[in-house]
Amino acid sequence: MAKEATQQAEGGTERTPQWAMAIDLDRCTGCEACVLACASENNVPTAGEDQAAMGRTKHWIRIDRYYEGEFPDIKVKYRPVMCQQCDEAPCEPVCPVNATYQNAEGLNVQIYNRCIGTRYCANNCPYTVRFFNWFAPEWAEPLNLQLNPDVSIRPAGVMEKCTFCAHKIKRAKLDADAEGRELADGDVQPACVQSCPAEAMVFGDMTDPDSKVARQLGSGRSGQLLESLGTKPRVFYLEKAD
Amino acid sequence: MLSALLLLVVQTASAAEQPIGFSHTAHIEKASMQCTDCHEGATSRDSAGLPSIRKCMLCHQFIATDLPEVVRLSKYWERKHEVPWERIYGFAKTAAVQFRHAPHARAEIACSQCHGDVASMTVAVEAVTHTMGSCIQCHRDNSATDDCLACHF
Ligand code: SF4
Ligand code: SF4
Numbered sequence: 001m002a003k004e005a006t007q008q009a010e011g012g013t014e015r016t017p018q019w020a021m022a023i024d025l026d027r028c029t030g031c032e033a034c035v036l037a038c039a040s041e042n043n044v045p046t047a048g049e050d051q052a053a054m055g056r057t058k059h060w061i062r063i064d065r066y067y068e069g070e071f072p073d074i075k076v077k078y079r080p081v082m083c084q085q086c087d088e089a090p091c092e093p094v095c096p097v098n099a100t101y102q103n104a105e106g107l108n109v110q111i112y113n114r115c116i117g118t119r120y121c122a123n124n125c126p127y128t129v130r131f132f133n134w135f136a137p138e139w140a141e142p143l144n145l146q147l148n149p150d151v152s153i154r155p156a157g158v159m160e161k162c163t164f165c166a167h168k169i170k171r172a173k174l175d176a177d178a179e180g181r182e183l184a185d186g187d188v189q190p191a192c193v194q195s196c197p198a199e200a201m202v203f204g205d206m207t208d209p210d211s212k213v214a215r216q217l218g219s220g221r222s223g224q225l226l227e228s229l230g231t232k233p234r235v236f237y238l239e240k241a242d
Numbered sequence: 243m244l245s246a247l248l249l250l251v252v253q254t255a256s257a258a259e260q261p262i263g264f265s266h267t268a269h270i271e272k273a274s275m276q277c278t279d280c281h282e283g284a285t286s287r288d289s290a291g292l293p294s295i296r297k298c299m300l301c302h303q304f305i306a307t308d309l310p311e312v313v314r315l316s317k318y319w320e321r322k323h324e325v326p327w328e329r330i331y332g333f334a335k336t337a338a339v340q341f342r343h344a345p346h347a348r349a350e351i352a353c354s355q356c357h358g359d360v361a362s363m364t365v366a367v368e369a370v371t372h373t374m375g376s377c378i379q380c381h382r383d384n385s386a387t388d389d390c391l392a393c394h395f
Contacts, residue, residue: 103389111390113338152338152395166395167340174345178286 017183017205018106019164021193022216023080024238027200030063030078034192034201038082041165041191043147045137058131060162061192080192080201083108083129083162084225084233091121091130099159106234107164115158122159126226130161164203164234165190185211206234259328260365261318263311270361277353277360285347295324330368331357338394349384
């Protein structure tokens with residue numbers, strides 16, 4: 001009994017979900033609500049002016065801007081970019097201590113207390129979405145009171161990045177388990193997805209044909225960032241085909 | 243013998259740190275209380291939790307009011323203070339461990355597996371040392387996940 005229950009307790013349902021995100025670039029308005037939501041959800045500190053000037057800001061998600069045309073006939077396109085959770089992640093094989101790896105659900109995991117801070121992973125990431133903690137993070141009072149207890153504070157000397165809100169995945173699994181049901185599509189809402197007013201982002205199990213994300217991927221509008229590198233990201237961008 | 247002596251040293255050391263010499267065995271063995279009567283979250287929430295002094299006083303306004311430890315308790319109550327209990331178990335911040343009680347309770351892991359035989363203790367002591375090795379061993383024995391991400395995030 002204990003055996004089965006434990007398996008269930010850890011979300012060990014028969015099917016292993018394969019997490020993916022679809023971001024509709026035709027919907028994104030570049031408002032950066034996702035950027036803010038991510039920082040507050042995941043205890044991502046601001047770097048401060050001096051450190052920022054040295055390029056040491058941390059943004060687990062950022063909005064890339066693309067301009068088309070000449071001023072004033074200009075068209076701006078926005079692309080939210082976070083860790084692409086690659087199936088063939090260039091960051092993983094270069095880590096000498098296995099602090100970053102792909103788990104069974106397709107997440108590119110970063111284990112903070114395993115990380116020894118070589119920074120090889122960040123150097124090998126074509127999407128520049130990995131951030132190194134040069135200093136221990138600080139929050140001026142009373143901002144320290146808003147920290148999310150479900151997410152560990154990363155100490156100085158370790159790498160961090162978007163986790164696909166792994167803690168929210170965990171929470172959704174435990175909630176479903178406590179209610180004695182299977183995880184349903186839409187149960188897991190990463191902070192960025194949850195906060196997007198344009199509903200540009202969708203998250204879910206891409207191997208469940210009925211999930212929203214699977215339907216988006218099959219829409220014929222989906223592509224990946226730097227697809228030619230063969231990194232096989234789990235983040236898909238939807239765009240009207242030209 | 244030596245280990246018994248060591249245990250005694252440890253027990254008295256930890257016992258001295260608590261503001262009140264709360265006896266677990268008196269509550270569990272004699273008063274037939276359950277762990278969850280006071281540690282309410284142990285089966286349903288992330289953390290088991292410590293009871294508020296209001297809960298203690300539900301009974302101790304009337305029961306055993308003349309015992310010295312209960313007198314100390316009511317002094318906190320009169321000053322409208324909570325009892326500043328010392329935590330015995332918990333993970334260091336640097337361990338980056340996210341532990342949840344509820345799923346372990348659902349898996350029918352007995353409290354004593356991780357906390358020792360608290361029912362026979364007076365002031366609770368750290369009877370079981372939690373290491374990554376002990377957590378993983380138990381997870382493996384019970385076919386639970388051994389993905390690092392299960393606990394470290
Ligand atoms: S919140 Fe939504 S609309 Fe705003 S920048 Fe992020 S993805 Fe785009
Ligand atoms: S999935 Fe979570 S961690 Fe990743 S960018 Fe969105 S909010 Fe940030």
